[in-house]
Amino acid sequence: MAFVEQHIHDAPTSFWSKYLFSFDHKVIGKQFLWYGIFFLMVGGLMAMMIRWTLAYPGVPFPLIGNLLFPHTGGVVPPDTYAMLFTMHGTIMIFFAITPILIGAFGNFCIPLMIGARDMIFPTLNMLSFWFSMASGVLLLASLCLPLGAAAGGWTSYPTLSTNLGQPGMGQTLWLLSLFLFGVSSTMGAVNYITTVITLRAPGMDYFKMPLTIWGIWLTSILNAIFVPVLGAGLLLLTFDRVFGTTFFLAGAAATSGRGDPVLFQHVFWIFGHPEVYILILPAWGIVSDLLSFFARKPAFGYKMTALSLTTITVLSTVVYGHHMYTTQMSPLLTQSFMTLTMLISIPSAIFFANWLGTLWKGSIRFHSPMLFSLGVVFVFGLGGLTGLYLASTSIDLYLHDTYFVVGHFHYTMAASVLLGGFAGTYFWMPKMFGRAMNETLAKWHFWLTMIPLNGIFTGMMVVGYAGMHRRLYNPFIYEFMNKLIPINQFITYSAIAMGLAQFVFLYNFFKTIFFSKNEPLASDNPWEVGTLEWQIPSPAPHYNFKEIPHVKCGPHEFGNPNLKTGRDFQYQTEELVEVK
Amino acid sequence: MNSNRAHDMKLIQNSVAMTVTLISFGMLFATLFLGYFLLRFNSPTWPPVEIQNMPQLIPFLSTLVMALSSVTYYLLEKNGPQRKLMWGLTFILGLAFLALQWSLWGALKSSGILVSNGMVPSIVYGFTWLHAAHIVLGLIALLWIGCLIFMKSPSLTSFKLMNVGKFWHFLGVVWLLMYLMIFVL
Numbered sequence: 001m002a003f004v005e006q007h008i009h010d011a012p013t014s015f016w017s018k019y020l021f022s023f024d025h026k027v028i029g030k031q032f033l034w035y036g037i038f039f040l041m042v043g044g045l046m047a048m049m050i051r052w053t054l055a056y057p058g059v060p061f062p063l064i065g066n067l068l069f070p071h072t073g074g075v076v077p078p079d080t081y082a083m084l085f086t087m088h089g090t091i092m093i094f095f096a097i098t099p100i101l102i103g104a105f106g107n108f109c110i111p112l113m114i115g116a117r118d119m120i121f122p123t124l125n126m127l128s129f130w131f132s133m134a135s136g137v138l139l140l141a142s143l144c145l146p147l148g149a150a151a152g153g154w155t156s157y158p159t160l161s162t163n164l165g166q167p168g169m170g171q172t173l174w175l176l177s178l179f180l181f182g183v184s185s186t187m188g189a190v191n192y193i194t195t196v197i198t199l200r201a202p203g204m205d206y207f208k209m210p211l212t213i214w215g216i217w218l219t220s221i222l223n224a225i226f227v228p229v230l231g232a233g234l235l236l237l238t239f240d241r242v243f244g245t246t247f248f249l250a251g252a253a254a255t256s257g258r259g260d261p262v263l264f265q266h267v268f269w270i271f272g273h274p275e276v277y278i279l280i281l282p283a284w285g286i287v288s289d290l291l292s293f294f295a296r297k298p299a300f301g302y303k304m305t306a307l308s309l310t311t312i313t314v315l316s317t318v319v320y321g322h323h324m325y326t327t328q329m330s331p332l333l334t335q336s337f338m339t340l341t342m343l344i345s346i347p348s349a350i351f352f353a354n355w356l357g358t359l360w361k362g363s364i365r366f367h368s369p370m371l372f373s374l375g376v377v378f379v380f381g382l383g384g385l386t387g388l389y390l391a392s393t394s395i396d397l398y399l400h401d402t403y404f405v406v407g408h409f410h411y412t413m414a415a416s417v418l419l420g421g422f423a424g425t426y427f428w429m430p431k432m433f434g435r436a437m438n439e440t441l442a443k444w445h446f447w448l449t450m451i452p453l454n455g456i457f458t459g460m461m462v463v464g465y466a467g468m469h470r471r472l473y474n475p476f477i478y479e480f481m482n483k484l485i486p487i488n489q490f491i492t493y494s495a496i497a498m499g500l501a502q503f504v505f506l507y508n509f510f511k512t513i514f515f516s517k518n519e520p521l522a523s524d525n526p527w528e529v530g531t532l533e534w535q536i537p538s539p540a541p542h543y544n545f546k547e548i549p550h551v552k553c554g555p556h557e558f559g560n561p562n563l564k565t566g567r568d569f570q571y572q573t574e575e576l577v578e579v580k
Numbered sequence: 581m582n583s584n585r586a587h588d589m590k591l592i593q594n595s596v597a598m599t600v601t602l603i604s605f606g607m608l609f610a611t612l613f614l615g616y617f618l619l620r621f622n623s624p625t626w627p628p629v630e631i632q633n634m635p636q637l638i639p640f641l642s643t644l645v646m647a648l649s650s651v652t653y654y655l656l657e658k659n660g661p662q663r664k665l666m667w668g669l670t671f672i673l674g675l676a677f678l679a680l681q682w683s684l685w686g687a688l689k690s691s692g693i694l695v696s697n698g699m700v701p702s703i704v705y706g707f708t709w710l711h712a713a714h715i716v717l718g719l720i721a722l723l724w725i726g727c728l729i730f731m732k733s734p735s736l737t738s739f740k741l742m743n744v745g746k747f748w749h750f751l752g753v754v755w756l757l758m759y760l761m762i763f764v765l
Contacts, residue, residue, distance in 0.1 A: 120593065186604045194597040198589070228604045232611035236706060244695050245702035247615065258628075259699055263618055267611055 006117040006199070011542040021130075023122035025107045026540055028129050030432060032103030033425070035129075035136065036096050037509075041502075042140075043091035046084045048499055049076055055485075055492035057474040078473040082151035083170075085471060087143070089154030090174065092414065093279065094181050095136055100421045101282040102185075102223070103132070106192055106216045108432060112533035112540060113210050115201025115549045120194050124187050131184035135177045142173035150174035153471060155268055156237070158248035158261040163241050175238045182231045189223035192216060201532070203551035207303055208572070210531050210555040214306045215285020218313045219278050226274040226317070233267035262327050269320035277316040279413050280380075283420025284309060284351070287373045290423055291355055292556040293529045294370035295362025296568055299556040301354040308347035308354075315344050325393050326400050334393045341391040348384055352377075363559075367527070368442035372423035375450050376416050379457075383411025386461060401471075404464030407457045415453055422449075422505070430522035433513050434539035441508045448501035455494030463487055530571045531555045549573045594739040598746050605714070605747075609754050612707055616761055619699060627700040633691035635684060639763045642680035643756060649673035650752045657741050667726050670748075674719050681712050707758050711751070718744075718751050 012018045022028060052061050053076045060066065060074025069077060076084065107125065111118055119125045142149040147168030152160035156174065159165050196217045200209070209217075239245040240259075247259045292299035299305060321329065321337035329337075355377055364370065386408045389395050399405060422445075430436045463484050468475050475481045525534040532549055533540065550573060557570035562577050570577065620626050649670050656666035688694075688704065695705045721744045728736035 121597070190597055190600045190604070193600050194593060197596050198593040224600050224604050225607055228606075228608035229611045232608045232615075232710075235710060236612075236615065239702070239706050239709070243705070245706050246696065246698055247619075247702055247706065259702065260619055260622060263615055266618065267615065270611070270614075 006548065008117065008543045021126060023118070023126055024542065025111050025119045025122070025125060026432070026544075028125050029104045029106075029108030031129050032099040032107060032132075033432075035132070036098075036100035036104060036421075037506075039091050039095035039099070039136065043088050043096055044499055044502065046088040046091070047495065050081070050084050050088060051492040051495040052076070053081055053473070054475070055489040057476060079148065079151060081473045082153075082471070083148045086151050086153050086156075086174075087139075087149055090139070090150070090178070093154065093275070094178065095132075095139065097279050097413070097417050097421070098181075098185065099132065101279065101417060101424075102188065102216065102219060103129070105212070105282060105286065105421075105424050105428070106188065106220070108428060109210075109212055109533070110192060110195055110216060111199070112431070112536075112544060113213050113531055113555075114196060114199060114204055115532045115545060115551060116195065116199035117543045117545060117548075119191050120199055121191050124191050128184045128187040128191065131180055131187065135180035135184065138173050138177035138180065142170045142177070145170050145173070155265075155272070157268070158237065158240070158264050159251070161237060161241075162249055172238060172241050175234045175241070179231055179234045179238075182227045182234070185223050185227045186231075189220040189227070192220035193224060196220075201549050201551050204572075207306065208551055208554045210285075211288035211299065211302070211305060211309075212282070212285040214309055215281040215283070215288070218309055219281040222274045222278045222281075222313060222316070226271045226278075229267060230271035230275075233264055233271070236267075237264065262324075265324055265327060266320075269323045272323065273320040274316050276409070276413055277312060279417050281309060281313070283376060283417045284380075286420050286424045286427075287376045288351070288355065288358075289531075289555065290369050290373040290427060291358045291377070292558065293527060294365045294367060294373070295359050296365065296558045297358055297362040297556075298554075298558055299354070300357030300360070301350075302554065302556060305351045305354045308350040311347040312344060315340065315347070319344065322391055322396070325396050338391055338393050342388065345384075345388060352381065352384070367426075368437070368439055368446060369423045369427035369527075371443060371446040372419045372426065375419040375446065376423065379411050379415040379419065379453070382458075383408060383416060387412065399464065401469055402464035403460045403468045403470055406470050407460030407464055410457045410460065415457060419449070419453075422446075425509075427527065428533075429512065430526050430538045431533055431540050434521045435512050435516050435519060436522050436526055437508045437512045441504055445501060445504040445508065448504060449498055452494040452498035452501065456491050456498060459487055459491035459494065463491070528567065528569060530557055530569045530574075532572055535571055535573065552576060590739060594743060598743045602746060602750050605750065608710075609757075612710065613757065613761065616703060616707075619703070623699070629698055629700070631693060631700055634693070634763070635687040635691070636763060638680055638684045638687055639759055642677050642684070643759045645673050645677045645680060646752045646755050649677065650749050653745050653748050657738075657745055663729055667722070667729055671719070671722050671726060674715065674722060674748075678712060678715055678719070681708055681715075684708065704762055707762065711755055711758060714751055714754075718748050721747060 012022065012024075019027065022031075049061055052059075058075055060072075061068070061076055065074025065076075069075060069080065071077070107119070110116075139149075145168060147170060149170040150156060150161070150166065150173075152166055152171060156171065161171050196209075196213060236245070236247045240247055240249060245259075248261050248264045250258045250261050288299060288305055319337060319341045321333055322341045325334050325337075359377075386404070390399060390405060390408055426437055426442055464470075466484055468481060468484055468488075476485060522538040524537055526538070527534070532545075532551070535549070536544060552574060553570055553572055553576035555572060557572075557576065559568050560570065560577055560579055562579060563570065564577075652666050652669040652673060656663055656670060685705070685708070688701070693701050693704070695701060725736070725740065725744050727733075728740070
């Protein structure tokens with residue numbers, strides 16, 4: 001068992017060292033949470049404008065339209081529309097989901113759940129946050145440029161993203177911002193991987209780690225390997241734009257000598273497919289834990305779940321070609337990528353069945369984290385199944401770049417991850433900020449999110465299957481699309497409903513943190529679970545554990561009838577009581 | 581905990597972090613090489629347009645310099661008494677490498693090979709720029725090690741020497757591969 005001496009340092013006292021340039025993993029985690037929530041709101045507003053344009057093309061955006069687009073009387077202009085969907089994707093993926101799931105929960109949970117006093121490289125951790133801050137500022141700054149921000153889609157394929165497709169600085173700033181973000185992610189990944197390997201408390205074997213840690217750890221491994229691939233692509237594209245190289249130029253864009261635009265797609269998706277697992281693995285881990293915690297049962301097939309997550313991590317690196325079926329790949333390659341992609345359904349089905357096994361005959365407590373976790377089970381089931389259609393080459397040739405794809409990846413990457421993020425926020429809130437959020441409001445938040453969410457994304461799959469392409473400013477200039485206007489309006493109403501529901505969360509969140517000073521602090525263990533972080537006071541004190549705990553059993557020991565402690569669960573520091 | 585075990589643990593912890601870091605950097609360069617191979621094998625002829633007067637001597641010299649600097653760094657790690665000398669040699673060789681790259685870009689320009697002249701110039705310039713940027717990082721790390729050596733700082737551990745060394749040797753290997761790909765094959 002790797003064990004390194006960890007000293008207790010004095011708690012910082014000044015505002016700067018306590019809240020801004022903090023080395024404490026808990027503070028950095030919270031910083032990432034705020035950062036993510038801020039960008040979630042920015043990205044969400046952009047989604048509203050996109051949806052409004054699709055439901056009511058040519059009608060001014062309500063309330064703030066005139067303020068944002070005075071030249072057109074409040075109507076979203078076509079070039080701005082392209083900018084909006086580009087920035088919506090970029091912001092949500094890199095600046096909302098990643099900071100919340102990996103930055104916030106990764107930082108907050110890893111040391112607490114493995115029994116360490118901090119990350120192994122606290123300075124690197126702080127640098128990682130401030131690099132991502134710089135990258136966020138660059139991205140927001142690009143919105144204010146005269147020619148607007150990047151508008152080539154979040155994938156920013158050349159030739160759309162070359163100087164020919166995107167004059168102006170917007171795309172260049174986008175590239176630099178994402179490169180900085182990649183540096184920040186890689187720093188975080190090095191830190192997380194090393195921390196999990198070397199700082200686990202004595203007795204904390206890999207197979208005694210909570211599944212949350214498994215998810216975040218596997219994500220970090222993918223991050224460390226594949227984010228630099230994107231980095232290389234971004235740098236070469238920057239060279240093309242700024243210094244005049246011709247890596248990705250062809251045709252009319254290449255005045256002297258030519259490169260290969262499809263090369264960028266290869267590079268992008270070698271990173272991009274692992275990236276979707278980078279986003280979902282932490283959510284899977286959190287949900288796997290929470291299902292067991294609130295079903296009051298040991299996680300069914302814990303080891304198999306951990307191993308199938310690992311298998312998915314490995315497989316995710318060799319399937320990227322399924323994003324590129326329409327690039328005239330050789331049929332031999334498409335068939336191979338199709339087979340490999342379909343292979344992923346085996347480990348996915350294993351852990352999905354394990355989730356259901358965990359729930360089976362559990363005495364389920366329907367607290368808000370559990371509701372959100374069950375939401376993830378539902379939406380991920382749906383999203384995962386629709387992935388099979390897209391994996392199949394012949395169906396994908398028809399569905400490629402339609403709203404079916406948009407619906408599919410929103411179910412898997414957006415809905416699952418969002419609900420998983422909410423589950424985690426509600427669950428760790430007492431340990432993060434000292435008080436739990438209001439349960440009634442949380443349950444309202446769940447239902448007000450869950451129902452419209454399905455309206456939005458199933459609606460998208462329906463219109464996609466009917467042939468509506470993504471990224472069109474006004475699809476209804478095609479006559480055959482006109483019948484899809486009502487359902488697009490339905491999707492937009494659902495989106496507005498879901499957007500408004502998030503204010504319930506924001507109210508609850510802000511009220512709990514800033515306006516509940518008179519209410520008592522949460523108890524050490526309000527959810528009655530046995531992982532290490534629930535044995536220390538809420539909120540977690542500076543340097544976490546007075547004594548480094550000695551771990552003796554797994555994280556999900558629930559409902560053992562032989563327990564004599566009067567509890568239905570065991571702490572991880574207790575000797576395992578045998579079930580006879 | 582006895583000190584031997586503490587040393588082992590420290591070693592594991594340091595090499596895990598540096599290994600992960602080098603994998604990350606390695607993937608960056610591996611992506612460049614992948615791009616190179618895809619472009620090269622998808623092109624009916626290579627180079628697509630015949631390049632006149634590609635400098636050969638300068639990149640050969642910079643390869644030699646890079647190899648020598650790896651040797652001196654190895655001696656720096658091994659050798660207690662000659663530390664300062666070996667550090668000085670490594671650092672000077674590193675600077676010489678950068679100077680050679682600078683003159684390579686100048687030579688390319690004066691023989692009419694410009695950045696925008698197509699695929700091969702793109703690769704030559706783009707790859708050497710990225711590598712040189714990492715050499716700058718490496719030199720900063722070397723400078724830091726140098727400060728610790730000359731100040732006789734107690735915080736100069738064998739781990740720090742080892743990690744900076746790994747990074748420096750890694751850059752050497754990357755340069756060797758680049759040299760072979762661009763100038764030899």
